Amino acid sequence: MPETEPIAVVLTALPVEYDAVRALLESLDEVVLDxxxxxxxxxxxxTGWTVALAELGExxxxxxxxxTRIVSELTPECLLFVGVAGGLKDDLRLxxxxxxxxxxxxxxxxxxxxxxxxxxxxWHGSHRLVQAARSALRDLDGVRAHRKPIACGDVVLADERSAVRDHIRRTYNDAYAIEMEGSGASHAAHLGGRLDALVIRGISDLADAGKxxxxxxxxxxxxxGQAAKVAVAVLRKHAPRPRSTSGTQEEPRPGSGAGAGAGSGSGSGSGGDTINFQGGTYYGPVVGKITRHN
Known part of the structure; x- marks a missing residue:
């Protein structure tokens, strides 16, 4: 695969989650990291996306x-964790x-x-991806979606009267769902720097004895299946970043005061010396020193 192709990584924990996303992709090839x-x-x-899909376990x-390993190896533009979760609010349905x-x-x-x-x-969901989700969900039929916080803990919650459920209700009162992997993916994405990340969870139970x-x-x-539909809809809205003519990803341009961009610039010396920036790209002020050699 050419290095310049934009990659979106989609991570799952369970086979049922993996299969739901896999069914929506084409021309699949297996990749094995070191x-x-x-x-x-x-x-x-x-879309312009190549999607790299992995099942990581619980x-x-x-x-x-x-x-962390996948992001380091593939250098994706965005990362989605897609799967199932327990619902924490009364207005949720399976x-x-x-x-x-x-x-x-x-x-x-x-x-x-x-x-x-x-x-x-x-960890906040990426502003770009949350905005893409807002837009995508307006046009997505057959899915009831909620843009809300998600709680993550190493516990399967199947008791609505448990101490864990009460702790979440009191301390993370706005959380709509509970799952086990989102914090790990979100933290790794945060450490990866400029990586848009979002957790998308379908409600498979109500975190009670009926699980x-x-x-x-x-x-x-x-x-x-519903979470996979939303993930794909988000990627359709969230286009890859523009690529430069050389095939590399362009950095977003800052606002005013960011410099002239590509083109020519000059530095004035006593003899009218010039510095040629033609074909280059720079941001912010450029500081340099002109040295003459006789």
């Missing part, structure tokens, strides 16, 4: 480590999709004699 991590790369029709720690405006890591804190003191960590029955009736397949 450490043995396997992905499939394919095309998303009607848990935030594994997700963070493998996401098959609804939550687009994560924020991801909370819910287990950080300090236990004291006075009780548990939360020490929250959170097992819902899963047995196919709720995970329904939720994963």
């Amino acid at each position: 450490d043995g991590t396997r992905l499939e790369q394919g095309r998303l029709s009607g 848990g935030a720690l594994t997700t963070a480590a493998l996401t 098959g609804d999709v939550v687009v994560g405006t924020k991801v909370y890591a819910v287990h950080g804190g300090k236990q004291t004699p006075e009780g548990f003191l939360a020490r929250p960590e959170s 097992g029955a819902a899963d047995a009736e196919g709720s995970q397949e329904l939720a994963a």
Whole structure:
């Protein structure tokens, strides 16, 4: 694959999530990284994206480590974590999709004699991708979607009266869904620098004692399929960044005071010496020194 092709990485934890996204891609080829991590790369029709799809397994720690590796190897423009989650709010239905405006890591804190003191960590969804989701969801039929925060913890929640559920309700009251991997992916994307990232989760249960029955009736397949539809719709709206004539990604231009861009500039010396910037690109003031050699 040419290095100049824009890549969107889509990560999943479970086979049902992976299969839902895979069904929407074309021309798939397997890619094996140096450490043995396997992905499939394919095309998303009607877009400029090459999509690299991976199934990482469960848990935030594994997700963070493998996401870091994948981002380092593939240098994608954007990253989506797509899968299923438990719903935390009464207005949610099975098959609804939550687009994560924020991801909370819910287990950080300090236990004291006075009780548990939360020490929250959170990561905001990429502004570009959240905006793309807002636009895409206006035209997407058959999906009930919510742009809300998502809670992430290393726990499968199947009891609406549990201490964990009560902790989330009191400390992360605006969270709409709970899952296990979003914080790992979000943190790895944050450490990767200029990488747009977003967590998209379909509601497969209501984080209560009915989870097992819902899963047995196919709720995970329904939720994963709906989340995959939203992920693809977001990528269709979120076009790759423009490429320069040399095939490399162009940096966004700053606003006023950013310099002249490509072209020619001059530095005045006592003899009218010039510095030629033709064919170059620069941002901000340019500082230099002219040295004459006799």
